[in-house]
Amino acid sequence: MRTIAAGIKTFTADFFSLIYPQLCPACDGPVYRHEKSLCTACIHSLPRTGYHLQAGNPVSRLFYGRVPLEAAAAFLVFQKDGRVQQMIHQLKYKGNRGVGVESGALFGTDLKKSPLFADVSCVIPVPLHSSKLRKRGYNQAACFAEGIASSMQISCDTGSLIRRKATATQTRKNRFDRWQNVEEVFAIGESAHLENRHILLVDDVITTGATLEACAVKLLEIPGTRVSIAALAAASL
């Protein structure tokens, strides 16, 4: 009976996917039952940066002289009007959490094999302000972080780094303004469990790096921490 029930369930799922086909968030092509969110063709042809294996890559150079990081990398190259832009749009504005989690899981598999990231023991996403979180219903960076943490088999901490202000982080001004901005926007809550750990700070897209810089500065206030950065995508820097 169980086999028949399972068969009916599979048949129903296939039937519904004929009427309401699930589409790949990157290329709009059909996604088959064995595929999670992205289609297999996209998984194999996404524009990966390979930065996780290069110590002095363009993303890590973006933070030189701003905040001392262990390493930094982005999974994909952000191209306007391309598949990566569509993925980010789905993740941020269309409620498609799955594309974030799956991209994170793919990147986590790469990071685990990289000597630069191998001893990371905790993933922390850039937090949204509580009002924005309520409005969107989820934190897109946390979806990506969750995926990374699952394939690196480490914890994902969404409670220790707090966003106190909803305003956007200002881009680079002078040193004092930047410092003041950092002091105002982000805060560290309960953090004893993060002491002496290598933390991977995660966001969706890197542009100026100002928000990630502000968060990294805060995390480095915790005794003994080392911080690295991982983003889903970076524009060609």
Ligand SMILES: [Zn+2]
């Ligand atoms: Zn696709």
